[in-house]
Amino acid sequence: xxxxxxxxxxxxxxxxxxxxxxxxxxxxxxxxxxxxxxxxxxxxxxxxxxxxxxxxxxxxxxxxxxxxxxxxxxxxxxxxxxxxxxxxxxxxxxxxxxxxxxxxxxxxxxxxxxxxxxxxxxxxxxxxxxxxxxxxxxxxxxxxxxxxxxxxxxxxxxxxxxxxxxxxxxxxxxxxxxxxxxxxxxxxxxxxxxxxxxxxxxxxxxxxxxxxxxxxxxxxxxxxxxxxxxxxxxxxxxxxxxxxxxxxxxxxxxxxxxxxxxxxxxxxxxxxxxxxxxxxxxxxxxxxxxxxxxxxxxxxxxxxxxxxxxxxxxxxxxxxxxxxxxxxxxxxxxxxxxxxxxxxxxxxxxxxxxxxxxxxxxxxxxxxxxxxxxxxxxxxxxxxxxxxxxxxxxxxxxxxxxxxxxxxxxxxxxxxxxxxxxxxxxxxxxxxxxxxxxxxxx
Amino acid sequence: xxxxxxxxxxxxxxxxxxxxxxxxxxxxxxxxxxxxxxxxxxxxxxxxxxxxxxxxxxxxxxxxxxxxxxxxxxxxxxxxxxxxxxxxxxxxxxxxxxxxxxxxxxxxxxxxxxxxxxxxxxxxxxxxxxxxxxxxxxxxxxxxxxxxxxxxxxxxxxxxxxxxxxxxxxxxxxxxxxxxxxxxxxxxxxxxxxxxxxxxxxxxxxxxxxxxxxxxxxxxxxxxxxxxxxxxxxxxxxxxxxxxxxxxxxxxxxxxxxxxxxxxxxxxxxxxxxxxxxxxxxxxxxxxxx
Numbered sequence: 001x002x003x004x005x006x007x008x009x010x011x012x013x014x015x016x017x018x019x020x021x022x023x024x025x026x027x028x029x030x031x032x033x034x035x036x037x038x039x040x041x042x043x044x045x046x047x048x049x050x051x052x053x054x055x056x057x058x059x060x061x062x063x064x065x066x067x068x069x070x071x072x073x074x075x076x077x078x079x080x081x082x083x084x085x086x087x088x089x090x091x092x093x094x095x096x097x098x099x100x101x102x103x104x105x106x107x108x109x110x111x112x113x114x115x116x117x118x119x120x121x122x123x124x125x126x127x128x129x130x131x132x133x134x135x136x137x138x139x140x141x142x143x144x145x146x147x148x149x150x151x152x153x154x155x156x157x158x159x160x161x162x163x164x165x166x167x168x169x170x171x172x173x174x175x176x177x178x179x180x181x182x183x184x185x186x187x188x189x190x191x192x193x194x195x196x197x198x199x200x201x202x203x204x205x206x207x208x209x210x211x212x213x214x215x216x217x218x219x220x221x222x223x224x225x226x227x228x229x230x231x232x233x234x235x236x237x238x239x240x241x242x243x244x245x246x247x248x249x250x251x252x253x254x255x256x257x258x259x260x261x262x263x264x265x266x267x268x269x270x271x272x273x274x275x276x277x278x279x280x281x282x283x284x285x286x287x288x289x290x291x292x293x294x295x296x297x298x299x300x301x302x303x304x305x306x307x308x309x310x311x312x313x314x315x316x317x318x319x320x321x322x323x324x325x326x327x328x329x330x331x332x333x334x335x336x337x338x339x340x341x342x343x344x345x346x347x348x349x350x351x352x353x354x355x356x357x358x359x360x361x362x363x364x365x366x367x368x369x370x371x372x373x374x375x376x377x378x379x380x381x382x383x384x385x386x387x388x389x390x391x392x393x394x395x396x397x398x399x400x401x402x403x404x405x406x407x408x409x410x411x412x413x414x415x416x417x418x419x420x421x422x423x424x425x426x427x428x429x430x431x432x433x434x435x436x437x438x439x440x441x442x
Numbered sequence: 443x444x445x446x447x448x449x450x451x452x453x454x455x456x457x458x459x460x461x462x463x464x465x466x467x468x469x470x471x472x473x474x475x476x477x478x479x480x481x482x483x484x485x486x487x488x489x490x491x492x493x494x495x496x497x498x499x500x501x502x503x504x505x506x507x508x509x510x511x512x513x514x515x516x517x518x519x520x521x522x523x524x525x526x527x528x529x530x531x532x533x534x535x536x537x538x539x540x541x542x543x544x545x546x547x548x549x550x551x552x553x554x555x556x557x558x559x560x561x562x563x564x565x566x567x568x569x570x571x572x573x574x575x576x577x578x579x580x581x582x583x584x585x586x587x588x589x590x591x592x593x594x595x596x597x598x599x600x601x602x603x604x605x606x607x608x609x610x611x612x613x614x615x616x617x618x619x620x621x622x623x624x625x626x627x628x629x630x631x632x633x634x635x636x637x638x639x640x641x642x643x644x645x646x647x648x649x650x651x652x653x654x655x656x657x658x659x660x661x662x663x664x665x666x667x668x669x670x671x672x673x674x675x676x677x678x679x680x681x682x683x684x685x686x687x688x689x690x691x692x693x694x695x696x697x698x699x700x701x702x703x704x705x706x707x708x709x710x711x712x713x714x715x716x717x718x719x720x721x722x723x724x725x726x727x728x729x730x731x732x
Contacts, residue, residue, distance in 0.1 A: 088574045424569045
């Protein structure tokens with residue numbers, strides 16, 4: 001059974017909502033769409049207050065190469081364009097739309113038929129992905145078209161599809177693989193064409209045997225696509241870990257996956273690519289897992305971008321009394337929310353409700369140099385050292401100890417018997433080193 | 443006996459040869475350093491706080507010697523008297539600068555600013571502010587985790603356990619600016635140091651609309667401009683629903699403090715007001731005695 005060799009942890013999986021089919025959530029009364037839904041430059045609004053919009057209409061255009069356009073997820077009137085808190089609580093510019101009906105633009109093909117063939121060329125596929133605002137739906141929200149344009153002098157050899165979903169609790173990718181298998185496989189063929197590669201591997205952890213079986217049997221009809229079952233270990237879904245597990249190649253420090261000939265996309269992204277290219281449908285809805293042990297009805301919802309998280313929690317049975325934290329994303333890498341009034345964005349993969357006792361961090365104790373953080377680090381770093389150096393603001397040493405290789409997976413903080421805030425400090429170290437590197441290159 | 447003699451002689455020989463080599467090397471590779479650098483460093487406070495913008499007092503002394511004029515150089519800790527001494531050593535003109543003091547522009551103690559969340563991550567403002575806007579309704583206010591306290595080399599700023607806000611000790615503050623840089627929220631400001639360390643300033647940095655600010659905090663500036671109207675010296679401006687008192691124009695008349703409906707303008711180190719004054723004024727001076 002393949003896996004990545006270095007480090008890794010085994011948090012309790014808690015995939016409570018794995019058997020719950022994806023359910024379409026009703027549309028809320030108002031939606032909030034932040035202009036910064038993706039990594040890179042925030043999109044620029046192309047609509048004004050009072051304007052009528054339809055579902056799928058462009059409301060903000062891409063503001064550069066590494067940026068993505070945003071399309072209206074609802075039909076209605078633009079109520080206002082102003083700064084409202086995002087998931088971090090800081091105010092960010094957003095478009096607020098009052099919902100009226102559900103009228104889609106004509107160009108979107110809403111029929112359920114599966115389209116397998118396309119006459120579009122490689123360039124046209126990439127252009128379509130860019131126009132439709134597709135970004136990485138695994139959570140990093142990196143604009144997908146950028147990943148498809150291979151820099152000159154480099155060559156993509158293999159497309160890796162990330163169906164690992166190693167974060168505890170989350171099940172949205174699992175459900176997509178089961179319920180949208182054919183679309184996923186057509187989408188993979190499209191991306192293979194865009195990249196000019198002949199091989200694609202879908203990496204799935206063994207805790208999803210139904211998805212593995214179904215995709216293995218269906219993939220026979222598609223040339224070059226195969227399924228690779230992987231050992232269950234966190235953070236298998238990390239880009240570099242997945243490449244290592246499947247191809248055996250190691251992405252060197254400071255390099256990109258394409259340097260070893262690999263391109264990785266999440267299953268959610270691929271389904272969105274299928275819809276964008278074959279159905280002309282921009283990215284304005286996504287699957288979000290709403291889960292938690294205390295929750296009445298843990299579920300996987302297909303929701304419009306901009307729906308308040310409150311709305312999702314209510315649909316899943318309302319907030320349990322003993323809730324300690326509501327996490328945006330999974331429990332390992334996600335961030336606690338300050339308010340439930342904030343909207344779902346393109347990067348929201350799940351909402352996890354934790355009880356008071358599960359949410360609280362344990363009191364911090366002194367480091368006893370047990371070295372467990374170093375042994376679980378999938379990047380081979382020394383988290384205890386990076387944490388100490390970062391706390392003392394010794395940035396040059398932080399940089400020399402390869403802080404920029406950290407993928408912030410949280411394995412070190414998870415395993416630390418002294419519950420030290422390792423990732424917190426390493427993240428600050430990264431930010432400071434990043435700033436120093438930028439200043440140096442000026 | 444023989445061994446002892448040989449040892450003494452050989453060591454003496456090695457010693458004298460090494461001495462000669464060292465002497466020659468010292469002559470050949472002598473570093474000529476301006477003696478004035480040492481002289482300047484001597485008069486500097488020696489705290490190596492970096493408030494001047496140079497790496498420590500030595501770096502500042504070197505820059506003073508090299509520079510053509512002292513107009514861009516200032517030791518905030520030593521102040522004008524030290525700069526005069528430096529100028530005397532170097533025979534250069536000195537530019538007088540107003541002495542300054544740090545002020546913390548947030549009054550959002552727990553009684554005025556309700557907590558809306560709990561934070562149990564790493565206890566530094568830098569990390570907390572990178573993660574989220576804060577554990578109260580105000581995304582601009584003090585996080586109270588004490589990065590400013592850690593940054594201060596002069597022990598001049600402390601978190602008051604009651605208000606959970608930092609307080610500056612006037613006598614100890616040297617206006618080096620380390621806390622200003624350390625605060626990720628940009629709450630701390632260096633202002634002109636007045637006679638008897640009297641201070642009047644808007645203790646808020648919230649740029650939200652009045653109603654939004656009011657919901658988050660009782661003592662936030664709502665941008666009502668009542669202070670602007672009452673100021674006879676044109677010292678107050680309101681921008682983005684936030685008032686700012688120009689420390690140079692302000693004549694410390696205290697009229698703005700009286701009219702502020704949210705008590706977000708503070709008066710510190712003033713004698714108590716006469717009884718004829720409004721009750722509102724009395725209340726404020728009670729809150730603000732440090």
